[in-house]
Amino acid sequence: MNTTGIRQLDELIDPVKREWVLEVYGDQDPVLRVLHYTMAYRSRSERVYLLFNMEFGGLDTLYLVRLCRFLDCRLENIVVSRAFRLSDTVEALESLTSISNSLVLVLYPYSYVSRDPLRYSEATWITGLISRIAHRNQVFLFNTTTRFGVKSPEGGSFHHHAVKVIIKLSWKRRLVTAELVKHPVKQWGFKTIPYTILEHPAKCGVSRTILDWVMVKNGFRDHGGEALNKLSRSQGVFSEVKTLP
Secondary structure (H helix, E strand, C coil): CCCCCCHHHHHHHCCCCCCCEEEEEECHHHHHHHHHHHHHHHCCCCCEEEEECCCCCCCCHHHHHHHHHHHCCCHHHEEEEECCCHHHHHHHHHHHCCCCCCEEEEECCCCCCCCCHHHCCHHHHHHHHHHHHCCCCEEEEEECECCCCCCCECCHHHHHHHEEEEEEEEEECCEEEEEEEECCCCCCEEEEEEHHHHHCCCCCCCCEEHHHHHHHHCCCHHHHHHHHHHHHHHHCCCCCCCEEC
């Protein structure tokens, strides 16, 4: 299953069941890039609900439009909501418990949880709603590293139990490292993703043959069969044509 449309990430995530809660967390920039990429890619075939838990920013409309040009996304399939406080987050998640057969993306689900460790049980409330939504939808969380001094995602132990697949993203020297932290049926692993793939995606479903490339290189594309005959005489006949990505 192509979950994000990013090959390296999908290889880490697979195999996956639709009812599993998925999560990426870590450095903000690659997390937001993957969020936009997933939203654009999946909107081609299904309804996508996106909940932002931040007061401003996060949604880069210019980047989303650029992704849509390459991925042929359907903006009419994307529904966006923004929460400004904890009660907004809870209300939005409760409203999503009534939908089905959709993709639900949640950015920073625990953003408004109290910083007081004694009140961190508020996170359990949010995790419970996320689990309810996942009964009839696929839920994908985009999270931060916990504020309590360890390298785990925000949310606490109940959250870690509820999420089935966890991937940590880090960014260094134009490379994004994706580390598989948790998976029900796979061991630890990692992939590296060139940042240019996220910045400048290749158009989905487009491939070119060696013959196409040589014809363009030699200026023969617009001359039909005559060009092919000329190419055969000058370059030899290809017995097998390979497809290039």
